[in-house]
Amino acid sequence: VKLTINGKARTIAAHPMARLLDVIREDCGLTGTKEGCGEGECGACTVLIDGAPVDSCLVPLAHAEGRYVTTIEGAAATRTGKALQNAFVEHGGAQCGICTPGMIMAALTLPDEPTLDDVKTALAGNLCRCTGYSAIYRAVLKLKEAE
Amino acid sequence: MIVGKLLERCARQMKQRLGRMTPAQYFKAQGPFTVTAEYEPPAGLAWDDERYAGDAYGSFAWGCNIVELEVDPVTFEVRPLNVTAVAEIGKAIHPMMAIGQIEGGTAQGIGYALTEEVVMRDGRMANAQLTNYIIPTPLDAAPMDIGILENPYQHGPFGAKGVGEMPIDGPAPAVINALRHCGFDVRSIPATPERLMKVPRT
Numbered sequence: 001v002k003l004t005i006n007g008k009a010r011t012i013a014a015h016p017m018a019r020l021l022d023v024i025r026e027d028c029g030l031t032g033t034k035e036g037c038g039e040g041e042c043g044a045c046t047v048l049i050d051g052a053p054v055d056s057c058l059v060p061l062a063h064a065e066g067r068y069v070t071t072i073e074g075a076a077a078t079r080t081g082k083a084l085q086n087a088f089v090e091h092g093g094a095q096c097g098i099c100t101p102g103m104i105m106a107a108l109t110l111p112d113e114p115t116l117d118d119v120k121t122a123l124a125g126n127l128c129r130c131t132g133y134s135a136i137y138r139a140v141l142k143l144k145e146a147e
Numbered sequence: 148m149i150v151g152k153l154l155e156r157c158a159r160q161m162k163q164r165l166g167r168m169t170p171a172q173y174f175k176a177q178g179p180f181t182v183t184a185e186y187e188p189p190a191g192l193a194w195d196d197e198r199y200a201g202d203a204y205g206s207f208a209w210g211c212n213i214v215e216l217e218v219d220p221v222t223f224e225v226r227p228l229n230v231t232a233v234a235e236i237g238k239a240i241h242p243m244m245a246i247g248q249i250e251g252g253t254a255q256g257i258g259y260a261l262t263e264e265v266v267m268r269d270g271r272m273a274n275a276q277l278t279n280y281i282i283p284t285p286l287d288a289a290p291m292d293i294g295i296l297e298n299p300y301q302h303g304p305f306g307a308k309g310v311g312e313m314p315i316d317g318p319a320p321a322v323i324n325a326l327r328h329c330g331f332d333v334r335s336i337p338a339t340p341e342r343l344m345k346v347p348r349t
Contacts, residue, residue, distance in 0.1 A: 041277035092247040123285045127277065132254030133288045135247050 003064045005030070006074030016062035020054075021045045023061050024071055032072035034098050036127070043126030046102035047071050053106050053125070072101035075108060083143055084108070093139035095130030102126050107140050114144055148206065148237065148303035149186055155304040156184040189302045206300040208308040209235040212253070212317035214289075214325045223340035225261055225326065227289035230318065235296040237308030242295065245310050249293050252314025258283045259315065260322035264337050 001012045005028060012027055024030050024047065033056060036044030040058040047056045048070040049063075075081030084104045087093065094100040103126050110122050119140050120133075128136060160182040165173050173180075194201040213231040218224070232253045239245040262281040266273040274280045299306025319336050326333045332347040 037277045039276060039278060092243045095244075095247055095251065120285045125284075127282060127284060129255065129282065130251045131247055132250035132252075132283075132291065133285050134250045134254075134291055135243075136285075 001061050001065050003067055003069060005069045006071060006077070012061060014061055016060060018061045019057055020047070020059040020061055020064050020069070021056040023064075024056060024069070030071050030073050032076075032101050034101055036098055036102075041127065042099070043102045043106065043123075044099050046105040046126065048105060048108065051109070053109055055125070070105070072104060075104060080147075081108060083147070084140070087139040087143035088136070091139035091142060092135040093131065099126060099128040099130075103128065103136055110140070110144065112144070112147070114141070116141065148300055148308045151304035151307055151309070152302060153184045153186060157182045160184070205302050206237070206308055208237065208310070208313050209296075210313050210317045212256075212321040214257075214318065214321040216322065216325050216329075218326070218329055218331070218343070223343040225322070225338060225340075225343070227257055227261075227322065229292065230257060230289045230321075231292040231294070232314055232317070233294035233296065234310060234314060235298055235308075236310045236313075237300045237303050238297050238306035239295050239310075240305055240307050245295060246293050248310045249295070249314045250291055252311070253291055253293075253318050254283055254288050256315045256318025257289055257322065258287075259336060260319035261337050262287075262339065264339065 001014070001016060003010060003012065005024070010028065012023055014023055014027055021033060021035055024033050033047055034044045035057060036042035038057050040055045043055060045056040046053050048054070049059070049067050051068075076085060081104065084107055088100060088104065093103070103123060106123050106126050107119070110118060114122070116137060119137055123133070123136065164180060164182065168176070189205055192202045192205055194203060211233045215228045217226050217228060219226075230253055232249050234249050236245060262283070264274070265280070297306070300308050303309075323333050323336065323338065326338055326343070327349070330349050331338075331343055332349050333343065334346070335342065
């Protein structure tokens with residue numbers, strides 16, 4: 001299967017029904033993407049496919065054929081992605097850290113000047129058990145304000 | 148307050164042992180070392196196990212919660228509008244992370260009050276998935292006001308008592324009291340719509 005991950009063209013020799021999550025972590029060694037529930041509820045494994053957030057635990061590799069996948073490693077190499085990571089650190093948006101890569105990937109889809117409701121809606125598919133979400137909202141909103 | 152103080156004492160011993168060296172310099176010159184500290188109850192703390200009376204703990208942390216909520220009279224869905232949590236934790240060593248602990252615990256407590264139902268079947272949890280054990284999502288979590296009070300405990304690290312466990316205790320009683328204030332005689336949690344529609348009305 002041929003696809004582009006973080007701007008790099010790759011040919012993956014794996015079963016077409018392999019979970020995109022496993023391909024990213026094991027075949028590509030990009031372990032920033034985390035597995036939470038493995039059943040599409042928690043959003044920890046969120047990556048972007050052609051810019052749209054998906055749960056990579058639910059996407060078979062074959063569905064990613066010819067598409068552009070961005071993981072947290074790819075996001076970290078961009079200015080906005082790096083700034084989001086720093087904002088999460090600065091505002092305590094990460095505690096145990098398992099949800100954090102998925103939260104950041106989902107937050108990347110926000111429009112400029114988002115309201116609190118925009119942030120809640122963008123992150124609605126991402127569960128966090130540690131923070132009660134407030135510190136995550138503060139991180140995302142403060143960053144967007146600063147931008 | 149016990150383990151934290153032991154850590155503080157160990158760190159101080161370690162620092163003394165290092166002298167003017169950095170840990171890396173010490174490790175290179177002398178190799179690894181171990182420091183040990185053991186808990187001793189502070190003087191004046193007396194507990195009678197026979198009569199089960201006296202000072203069970205050296206100190207207590209305190210918490211207070213206020214919950215404002217609305218109940219949909221048709222669907223019986225409960226929506227917390229605002230949650231206030233005030234915690235007296237001795238000393239907030241890292242205020243940002245202490246607030247994070249209180250916010251997280253409070254959100255878990257609200258989940259515990261409204262949606263999180265453990266179903267046991269044949270000695271096992273029958274709903275051990277996020278699909279059927281429902282925790283708050285970003286759209287469910289209530290806005291929170293957090294307050295920290297500090298009354299340092301002299302035997303805790305830098306005066307701290309602890310913050311990780313306490314914030315989950317108060318929110319569910321506060322939610323249930325608010326529902327009783329609305330006229331729902333709730334006697335168990337979680338206060339799911341299914342449960343709420345069946346309870347006596349006062």
